[in-house]
Amino acid sequence: xxxxxxxxxxxxxxxxxxxxxxxxxxxxxxxxxxxxxxxxxxxxxxxxxxxxxxxxxxxxxxxxxxxxxxxxxxxxxxxxxxxxxxxxxxxxxxxxxxxxxxxxx
Numbered sequence: 022x023x024x025x026x027x028x029x030x031x032x033x034x035x036x037x038x039x040x041x042x043x044x045x046x047x048x049x050x051x052x053x054x055x056x057x058x059x060x061x062x063x064x065x066x067x068x069x070x071x072x073x074x075x076x077x078x079x080x081x082x083x084x085x086x087x088x089x090x091x092x093x094x095x096x097x098x099x100x101x102x103x104x105x106x107x108x109x110x111x112x113x114x115x116x117x118x119x120x121x122x123x124x125x126x
Contacts, residue, residue, distance in 0.1 A: 025121035063109035
C-alpha cells in the first residue's frame, strides 16, 4: 500500500467543492468535500472513460457529464445506468496540516 500524500489544505475546498488531483503520479482523481468530510474518487467514468471532473455532485453522488451515469462517492458503486461497474475510491485522512489521500495499490 502506498503512503499518504498531502493533496489539499483544510480550507482549500469549500463544502460541495472539488479539486482535481493526481495520486501516485499517475491516477487522476477528484477530492470532494461535503461539509467537513472529504471523499476521493478516480476521475474516470467506468462506462466510457469520460472524466467526471465537471459532473454535478451532491452529498452522496457524482454524475458523469457525458451520459448521466451516477456513482456513490463513498463506495464508488454505480447508482444509475449506463454504468454497471464501480469507480475506484481512495482512503482519505484529515490531519492538522491538510488533507491526505493514498491509493490501495
